[in-house]
Amino acid sequence: MKPNQEKKNIVILGGGYAGVRAALDLNNYLHDSSEYEIILIDRQDYQTYYSGLYEAAATEHALVDAKKVKRTVAIPFTEIFSKTRVKVFKAFIDRIDIAEGKVITDSRIMPFDYLVVAMGSVADFYGIPNLDKYGFTLKSLEDAIMIRNRVEELVVKKDSGQIIIGGGGFAGAEFAGELHNLLKHECQQHQKDPNNFKILVVEGGSNFLPGLSDKVSAIISHRTAQMGIEAKFSTLITEAGSGYVILNLKDRMECDLLIWTGGVKSCRLPVLINLERDKKDRTLVEPVLNLKNYPQVFVIGDNACVTDPKTKKATAQTAQEAINQAKYTAKNIYRSITQKPLLPYHAGPVRFIIPVTGKYAVFYTPNLIIAGLAGWVVRKLADLRYFSSILPIFTALKFWLFENKIFMKND
Ligand SMILES: Cc1cc2nc3c(=O)[nH]c(=O)nc-3n(C[C@H](O)[C@H](O)[C@H](O)COP(=O)(O)OP(=O)(O)OC[C@H]3O[C@@H](n4cnc5c(N)ncnc54)[C@H](O)[C@@H]3O)c2cc1C
Numbered sequence: 001m002k003p004n005q006e007k008k009n010i011v012i013l014g015g016g017y018a019g020v021r022a023a024l025d026l027n028n029y030l031h032d033s034s035e036y037e038i039i040l041i042d043r044q045d046y047q048t049y050y051s052g053l054y055e056a057a058a059t060e061h062a063l064v065d066a067k068k069v070k071r072t073v074a075i076p077f078t079e080i081f082s083k084t085r086v087k088v089f090k091a092f093i094d095r096i097d098i099a100e101g102k103v104i105t106d107s108r109i110m111p112f113d114y115l116v117v118a119m120g121s122v123a124d125f126y127g128i129p130n131l132d133k134y135g136f137t138l139k140s141l142e143d144a145i146m147i148r149n150r151v152e153e154l155v156v157k158k159d160s161g162q163i164i165i166g167g168g169g170f171a172g173a174e175f176a177g178e179l180h181n182l183l184k185h186e187c188q189q190h191q192k193d194p195n196n197f198k199i200l201v202v203e204g205g206s207n208f209l210p211g212l213s214d215k216v217s218a219i220i221s222h223r224t225a226q227m228g229i230e231a232k233f234s235t236l237i238t239e240a241g242s243g244y245v246i247l248n249l250k251d252r253m254e255c256d257l258l259i260w261t262g263g264v265k266s267c268r269l270p271v272l273i274n275l276e277r278d279k280k281d282r283t284l285v286e287p288v289l290n291l292k293n294y295p296q297v298f299v300i301g302d303n304a305c306v307t308d309p310k311t312k313k314a315t316a317q318t319a320q321e322a323i324n325q326a327k328y329t330a331k332n333i334y335r336s337i338t339q340k341p342l343l344p345y346h347a348g349p350v351r352f353i354i355p356v357t358g359k360y361a362v363f364y365t366p367n368l369i370i371a372g373l374a375g376w377v378v379r380k381l382a383d384l385r386y387f388s389s390i391l392p393i394f395t396a397l398k399f400w401l402f403e404n405k406i407f408m409k410n411d
Helices: 017-029 050-057 066-073 141-157 170-189 214-226 319-337 373-390 393-410
Strands: 008-013 036-042 046-048 074-076 087-090 093-097 102-105 109-111 114-117 121-123 135-137 161-166 197-202 230-232 237-241 244-247 251-254 257-260 264-266 297-299 352-355 361-365 368-372
Touching: 008 017, 008 109, 017 036, 017 114, 017 319, 017 373, 050 066, 050 141, 050 170, 050 373, 050 393, 066 074, 066 141, 066 393, 114 319, 135 141, 141 161, 141 170, 141 257, 161 170, 161 251, 170 197, 170 214, 170 352, 170 393, 214 230, 214 361, 214 368, 297 319, 352 373, 361 373, 368 373, 373 393
Parallel strands: 008 036, 008 114, 036 087, 114 297, 135 257, 161 197, 161 257, 197 230
Antiparallel strands: 046 074, 093 102, 102 109, 121 264, 237 244, 244 251, 352 361, 361 368
16 A cells, blocks of 8 residues: 555554544545545554453353454454545554654654544553563453463363452453353363352452442442452552462462453553653643644544543543544544634543443443343444444444354353
């Protein structure tokens, strides 16, 4: 793929929730303009559907091969952009020379007139000694496949064991439930007693999902306890080692597998200038989501520290926020091109769905909580809604049905 040097380039870095939405919306806004190229760069040739990763990591080896696991959470860019003029460039982004207006990748230098930075986040280990070395994270398709392999290996090699999940937030709560089922299935497959394999969630706060809603925390506590998942609250992992963790600086606990779901921070942007960042390494942006001194550069999604004008707090690192910010950004780039004033960002409504294995999920809004099968149905519809927002409808339906077919084997 060669960028056309005669044209102006809108370059989007990262094809995650934010990057894909920005590219699709820009394609719509600029459909009859031949002046601009829309170029998306990602190191992968697909978008990772993160919301499906917990289930992907819990698929049973004997039933689902790695290729099929990939098809559940990897949405190819060729499918997403098939009916658009967005050009996708697979490359690793090494550096961004904002002042010179260039992105340097491992295979070419790409000049830009507008830049959208949406490169996502990485696990935050908070400087806890050896956690990065011994803790598995769940941030990619490869992580998901690695975790399910390790779980199978554990059951094959041993008659008993303990898996520790560090962090009882959204990720920890959701993954604990899925892991419970995976262990059950692997034990059946290898004729082991599932009661001898324990899952322990270690959480620094006083319950699951601290700070969201006491009612939701209680529902999730009850649901996980029913499955025999243990939890230690107000407890910190302060060190990790081979086969053990240290809790609260003093208590050693053996563990066969450590999965770290304790938090994320923005990836360190490879920019050649100093930008102001918050403690999650997110770049501080203007109310219209661009950089103060470089108004043609927009930073969004998990990379951006955006202050919501209503709550005066930084918006959450979620897919919904990333998508919402991408919509504003595409609109603002179009407004800038058409010389209209840019619109300040307003965060979207607060809504969460937390599946806790099987046909069960908790749907949360500040005014409404639905738990159980109805929550699960909401979640499935949300998945379909997302797929159909980025794919042609029949492709979206095909993807959704395939995902459901595979993930229902986990129940
Ligand atoms: C397991 C998991 C489950 C989640 N579940 C939910 C959920 O149910 N609901 C919800 O709202 N949020 C969820 N989240 C959070 C949500 O996924 C993120 O907030 C969201 O992905 C942020 O979108 P983004 O576009 O900023 O980054 P991402 O979606 O992470 O996209 C970043 C892209 O940049 C690319 N990239 C990064 N560095 C480079 C480089 N150097 N060169 C080339 N390409 C690069 C990556 O390949 C990736 O495609 C979940 C996160 C995880 C990890």
